């Protein structure tokens with residue numbers, strides 16, 4: 573079941589966050605919150621925007637996650653590729669030791685913050701199992717299977733943290749805005765959904781997810797925790 577879920581979530585990249593797909597969703601955690609990265613094809617301005625977004629996640633989470641340039645010994649790392657092809661909205665290149673985040677929308681920092689949220693391990697807030705208590709999403713009859721993956725409800729056991737501990741967060745960077753979703757479905761919600769910024773609850777979830785690593789570090793215990 574979990575393998576199937578990873579597959580479905582992996583397909584969940586056709587994300588219109590003001591432009592085309594933004595990032596990579598993962599259930600795996602980065603050991604000790606350390607995320608080695610490399611960049612391919614980024615110009616200095618793009619690199620600067622990306623580094624600032626990485627820094628925001630680090631600051632917001634009290635360094636529960638840290639982005640560091642890849643070293644030669646790093647087997648698992650993030651590759652950020654600048655892709656300018658309009659129709660190239662999807663990439664699934666997760667393999668042991670390699671995670672690729674394809675960005676073709678540098679005009680919005682929201683897409684980059686959101687994409688990094690996926691890299692860290694966060695899932696879409698609007699796909700929470702209890703979302704119907706807060707919003708209602710009704711797929712159009714011609715909604716494509718791929719789009720359905722973006723709006724389906726996740727089962728409980730896919731999370732790396734206890735989502736029930738947190739209030740439903742319409743301001744999450746991981747929540748679609750109405751404009752992101754309306755190509756595929758109707759979204760009914762009181763109040764606006766989606767935000768430009770990482771929310772406090774986004775940061776708390778990351779801290780929660782990576783807490784065990786912090787505890788291990790305090791105790792001087794290190795083990796392979798990331799390949800669940």
Ligand SMILES: [Zn+2]
Pocket residue numbers: 584585587594595686690696
């Ligand atoms: Zn997304």
